[in-house]
Amino acid sequence: MKINGPIWALGAMSGTSLDGVDAALLRTDGETIAEFGVSDYRGYSADERASIAKALGQWHDGADVARAAETVETVHAALLSRMMTTDPDQTPRIIGFHGQTLAHDPDNQRTHQTGDGALLAELLQCPVVWDFRSADVQLGGQGAPLAPFFHFACAKYLSLTSPSVFLNLGGVGNVTYVDPSYDKPQAEGALLAFDTGPANAPINDLMQARLNQPYDRDGAFAGQGAVNMQIVDKFLTHAYFHKIPPKSLDRDDFALLSAQVADLSDADAAATLAECCATAVARAMEHMPKPPARILVCGGGRHNPHIMARLRMLTGAQIDNIDDHGLDGDMLEAQAFAYLAVRVARGLPTSCPSTTGVGANVGGGTVSHP
Ligand SMILES: Nc1ncnc2c1ncn2[C@@H]1O[C@H](COP(=O)(O)OP(=O)(O)OP(=O)(O)O)[C@@H](O)[C@H]1O
Numbered sequence: 001m002k003i004n005g006p007i008w009a010l011g012a013m014s015g016t017s018l019d020g021v022d023a024a025l026l027r028t029d030g031e032t033i034a035e036f037g038v039s040d041y042r043g044y045s046a047d048e049r050a051s052i053a054k055a056l057g058q059w060h061d062g063a064d065v066a067r068a069a070e071t072v073e074t075v076h077a078a079l080l081s082r083m084m085t086t087d088p089d090q091t092p093r094i095i096g097f098h099g100q101t102l103a104h105d106p107d108n109q110r111t112h113q114t115g116d117g118a119l120l121a122e123l124l125q126c127p128v129v130w131d132f133r134s135a136d137v138q139l140g141g142q143g144a145p146l147a148p149f150f151h152f153a154c155a156k157y158l159s160l161t162s163p164s165v166f167l168n169l170g171g172v173g174n175v176t177y178v179d180p181s182y183d184k185p186q187a188e189g190a191l192l193a194f195d196t197g198p199a200n201a202p203i204n205d206l207m208q209a210r211l212n213q214p215y216d217r218d219g220a221f222a223g224q225g226a227v228n229m230q231i232v233d234k235f236l237t238h239a240y241f242h243k244i245p246p247k248s249l250d251r252d253d254f255a256l257l258s259a260q261v262a263d264l265s266d267a268d269a270a271a272t273l274a275e276c277c278a279t280a281v282a283r284a285m286e287h288m289p290k291p292p293a294r295i296l297v298c299g300g301g302r303h304n305p306h307i308m309a310r311l312r313m314l315t316g317a318q319i320d321n322i323d324d325h326g327l328d329g330d331m332l333e334a335q336a337f338a339y340l341a342v343r344v345a346r347g348l349p350t351s352c353p354s355t356t357g358v359g360a361n362v363g364g365g366t367v368s369h370p
Pocket residue numbers: 013014015016017018019020168169170171172173200201203204214215216217218219298299300301303304305333
């Protein structure tokens with residue numbers, strides 16, 4: 001497909017917190033951001049969420065994976081078909097479909113995102129780029145995070161002049177250090193990216209299991225609890241924190257945490273898990289090449305005032321909600337996959353040694369035409 005200038009692209013992300021699907025339009029040439037478009041969200045019902053949760057950790061196509069795939073495909077088809085026609089001035093020419101990560105094991109060169117992009121291309125009658133992570137892991141990279149190239153474009157869009165950190169607090173947390181003085185994201189020194197640790201996933205799991213609620217709204221439980229420092233200190237001894245980045249995590253790599261807070265009250269357990277999330281981010285800051293001017297927080301965790309307050313305390317850095325800079329922190333990942341889809345269509349790289357640890361620049365992603 002020939003792309004001569006900025007086009008409208010539609011991106012969709014179903015993240016590790018299992019809350020739902022974000023979708024957003026972006027006008028881009030895969031290098032710069034020309035314009036942000038409309039966005040939409042479709043939350044998973046409790047049954048849909050349960051069907052995905054049941055398949056987590058699975059690699060092969062059994063009944064659980066088939067049900068999870070069907071959920072992911074059906075919800076995307078409904079949301080994206082709506083988005084294709086929301087605004088006639090923003091009709092997308094390409095779709096970036098991330099799918100749902102069920103399992104991620106880059107050490108063994110495998111990662112599993114469910115959802116069939118070829119099927120969606122047929123249904124939506126639009127080219128779909130998908131399976132963004134496989135090429136990177138097959139070449140020895142972490143396959144994640146992939147938003148960093150988009151974060152670089154956002155830093156340029158915001159006209160940032162000093163090194164800054166983008167922090168996404170989803171199910172898992174991830175950071176991108178961006179030095180905007182470079183021209184291209186793949187330039188050595190422009191980026192450093194990696195997952196920080198668990199973020200909302202353990203808190204959501206706790207709330208679901210104990211209170212049948214999907215998350216700790218506004219950090220209400222965490223804000224009333226006392227942190228169990230023994231658990232936090234043990235958490236910090238995990239080998240992951242001693243690894244030099246780039247590095248990435250599977251959603252449930254810290255599943256043991258849930259067992260460790262089992263005897264705590266709801267509030268103390270939530271406070272302890274929130275502290276683990278914030279402490280992991282503080283640890284991540286030790287790896288930054290230069291002290292960043294600011295940390296721009298995106299993802300659902302920025303809606304949790306308790307976590308934001310703990311981040312300010314533990315990092316001592318300027319912690320900004322990215323919305324205060326004019327971006328939509330709920331949609332950055334969806335926009336990232338719109339952006340990456342255009343890069344794939346143009347044959348541009350989507351990851352590089354400093355974002356995933358891969359040996360050379362990689363353009364990951366399969367293009368399916370209707
Ligand atoms: N008001 C709020 N108070 C507390 N937590 C919130 C609030 N709003 C959202 N969250 C948290 O943010 C989560 C959703 O975040 P987000 O959509 O960024 O995750 P994701 O895209 O699934 O994850 P990932 O970035 O890991 O792919 C919710 O599941 C919840 O834990």
